[in-house]
Amino acid sequence: MTPPLEPRALPPGSVVGILGGGQLGRMLALAAAPLGLRCHVFTPSAACPAAQACDALTVAAFDDTEALARFASAVSVVTYEFENVPARTAEFLAARVPVRPSPRALAICQDRFEEKSFLRSAGAATADFRAVDELDGLHRAVAAIGLPAVLKTRRLGYDGKGQAAIRADADIAAGWAAIGQVPAILEVFVAFDCELSVIAARGLDGDVACYDPALNVHENHVLARSTVPAPVTAATAAAARAIAATIVRRLDYVGIMGVELFLSGGAEPVLHVNEIAPRVHNSGHWTQDACTVSQFEQHLRAVCGWPLGDPARHHDVIMENLLGAAAERWRDIAAEPNAALHLYGKDEVRAGRKMGHVNRLYPLGSGPPARKLTFRDRP
Amino acid sequence: MTPPLEPRALPPGSVVGILGGGQLGRMLALAAAPLGLRCHVFTPSAACPAAQACDALTVAAFDDTEALARFASAVSVVTYEFENVPARTAEFLAARVPVRPSPRALAICQDRFEEKSFLRSAGAATADFRAVDELDGLHRAVAAIGLPAVLKTRRLGYDGKGQAAIRADADIAAGWAAIGQVPAILEVFVAFDCELSVIAARGLDGDVACYDPALNVHENHVLARSTVPAPVTAATAAAARAIAATIVRRLDYVGIMGVELFLSGGAEPVLHVNEIAPRVHNSGHWTQDACTVSQFEQHLRAVCGWPLGDPARHHDVIMENLLGAAAERWRDIAAEPNAALHLYGKDEVRAGRKMGHVNRLYPLGSGPPARKLTFRDRP
Numbered sequence: 001m002t003p004p005l006e007p008r009a010l011p012p013g014s015v016v017g018i019l020g021g022g023q024l025g026r027m028l029a030l031a032a033a034p035l036g037l038r039c040h041v042f043t044p045s046a047a048c049p050a051a052q053a054c055d056a057l058t059v060a061a062f063d064d065t066e067a068l069a070r071f072a073s074a075v076s077v078v079t080y081e082f083e084n085v086p087a088r089t090a091e092f093l094a095a096r097v098p099v100r101p102s103p104r105a106l107a108i109c110q111d112r113f114e115e116k117s118f119l120r121s122a123g124a125a126t127a128d129f130r131a132v133d134e135l136d137g138l139h140r141a142v143a144a145i146g147l148p149a150v151l152k153t154r155r156l157g158y159d160g161k162g163q164a165a166i167r168a169d170a171d172i173a174a175g176w177a178a179i180g181q182v183p184a185i186l187e188v189f190v191a192f193d194c195e196l197s198v199i200a201a202r203g204l205d206g207d208v209a210c211y212d213p214a215l216n217v218h219e220n221h222v223l224a225r226s227t228v229p230a231p232v233t234a235a236t237a238a239a240a241r242a243i244a245a246t247i248v249r250r251l252d253y254v255g256i257m258g259v260e261l262f263l264s265g266g267a268e269p270v271l272h273v274n275e276i277a278p279r280v281h282n283s284g285h286w287t288q289d290a291c292t293v294s295q296f297e298q299h300l301r302a303v304c305g306w307p308l309g310d311p312a313r314h315h316d317v318i319m320e321n322l323l324g325a326a327a328e329r330w331r332d333i334a335a336e337p338n339a340a341l342h343l344y345g346k347d348e349v350r351a352g353r354k355m356g357h358v359n360r361l362y363p364l365g366s367g368p369p370a371r372k373l374t375f376r377d378r379p
Numbered sequence: 380m381t382p383p384l385e386p387r388a389l390p391p392g393s394v395v396g397i398l399g400g401g402q403l404g405r406m407l408a409l410a411a412a413p414l415g416l417r418c419h420v421f422t423p424s425a426a427c428p429a430a431q432a433c434d435a436l437t438v439a440a441f442d443d444t445e446a447l448a449r450f451a452s453a454v455s456v457v458t459y460e461f462e463n464v465p466a467r468t469a470e471f472l473a474a475r476v477p478v479r480p481s482p483r484a485l486a487i488c489q490d491r492f493e494e495k496s497f498l499r500s501a502g503a504a505t506a507d508f509r510a511v512d513e514l515d516g517l518h519r520a521v522a523a524i525g526l527p528a529v530l531k532t533r534r535l536g537y538d539g540k541g542q543a544a545i546r547a548d549a550d551i552a553a554g555w556a557a558i559g560q561v562p563a564i565l566e567v568f569v570a571f572d573c574e575l576s577v578i579a580a581r582g583l584d585g586d587v588a589c590y591d592p593a594l595n596v597h598e599n600h601v602l603a604r605s606t607v608p609a610p611v612t613a614a615t616a617a618a619a620r621a622i623a624a625t626i627v628r629r630l631d632y633v634g635i636m637g638v639e640l641f642l643s644g645g646a647e648p649v650l651h652v653n654e655i656a657p658r659v660h661n662s663g664h665w666t667q668d669a670c671t672v673s674q675f676e677q678h679l680r681a682v683c684g685w686p687l688g689d690p691a692r693h694h695d696v697i698m699e700n701l702l703g704a705a706a707e708r709w710r711d712i713a714a715e716p717n718a719a720l721h722l723y724g725k726d727e728v729r730a731g732r733k734m735g736h737v738n739r740l741y742p743l744g745s746g747p748p749a750r751k752l753t754f755r756d757r758p
Binding site: 009011012013026030033034035036038051052053055289292293301306307309310312314315327330331334335337338339340341342343344345347356361 | 388390391392405409412413414415417430431432434668671672680685686688689691693694706709710713714716717718719720721722723724726735740
């Protein structure tokens, strides 16, 4: 039986506006075309990865209201590929055209304190945390939650930037200086065994679909590899998916969300939510080749009011980020029989820059044989 | 062991020129982006499916030598998405930049008599045929090869256009008139049980890779469905692949070729080559979702001197063309859990127009359960 048509569904031929022109915007545009959807990218930078793949491009600043108004009138829905879209930009657009995920979800995810507070209210376990507005407050927060802890700016941090470890009272002043003495959050350090992530989708009709959890390994604070299936029990995987599903439901969220979780072992495994990202997520790139519907297509289905696709996996997979010079291995990777290469069209190679990724596929249920991953394979 | 680098390999960042802006060009452009390759499409029609997906577009006629010269200087290699590129266009470009597949291969495939003659010289079985240049010649050809037979224009026919059946001597004059009294080929009718096709690739280094044969079913002379695996024996499938491999080798071909074969049953199955297409092929669209490397990526790998990808299949699959109003079922198709939708971005729906296709996936080895296909499921 076909479920009823979502009345707000945007038919093929509709134009999806994307704020941001990085590799995530590029891969959204590449996933939009087979659905017959056109992408109009709004970006401050003309020479961006998405420019090569989208149907239309506006190059303007995010506070250029004239350009934003023209953009809003040219698209049927607006989404974004990074969470640091200025709140005013999102609100300006939302007054003119649907913005999905909503500006409310965006605002919560932009502020680590709001985010953690929301997660707690949704019943998700998180590390204990306190807001910190000045040095005295940081001392009080340390006294309240204990050490070791991590001090993070409330806004604009990513890939380990805007963070300082506070291991002892002696680190407090230096940590406060290191993050630039801006509004922050102190989180007690959680001794975890590994990081998992769940890519969750919620459709405009409220339907929720979660992909299998990935095991993520970072190097120099940047995601290096995601392995699926993660080497955890079925119960832990189900618990991780359930947490992600609860989060997107409680936010009335529409689109893909990346939910990062810390798994602590022991007799009773514990999952803490580390952070949520209101967008397609690097740790979900494996879905491009191991699932019939990728996270990029799923996001578009959600924001356009289409039925969600099946998140089932047809391969085991390891996604490896190609950082900096690693992308120069393109030719060897292309010669691997089970590897799917994804380059981002960036001309300039810089150390640590995300130049692309590769998904290495293995038969379903074989377990990824290339690397012997264990529960103790710590980030 | 890594094979030696093909010295002519074009690295990521290179620009691939594509002649033609239809859906095949569009899907080539979508497959190029993950390889870091940029596509520059040359098309007489600005409002074409490829325009929405390519990095650069030249809108000009195929005899506009100024535009062609600029195009040649802007790209590292030229390929094409349809076989009716004027020979002069291909030769003009080939004097300036590599054209792959070669103008020679293109010329052979553009002329049914040259094509059939080449196939015979390569040892492939074909229907008996004669060139026909005038009405008297048609009478002589009928006397030589017998009836029933099919009269086809030597050039520019596709999807059943430019063809006339000659069942009895009384049909001869009308058939000659029906095809416009132009140079033609008369082929004796082959009583076949089904049509198969093999999508074959040959790399710049001479490596050859063939996908599994598909069973093709036509409706109103247009491909309706391709089913893989085809319901034939392993020996027949291997024979079909071997014929295709011989053809691309004998032509020193570079790129994807679609090889259509007629299978006649009986105690000893016989394969006749019907025609070859020097491009990605509608009956190979199933590779987009049932293989790690699609025919589109494979074609780009070949023409750019990259190693060929593994043509192994990880799903059984039925590709269904969405003709005309069938594309209006997009929402129902999107709700099918095993369906991958591919729309071409065409605004205007016309009866019989190829608007998109859908690949329906089934677990490997399960056989396509949706339709009970048999060897006798005749086109």
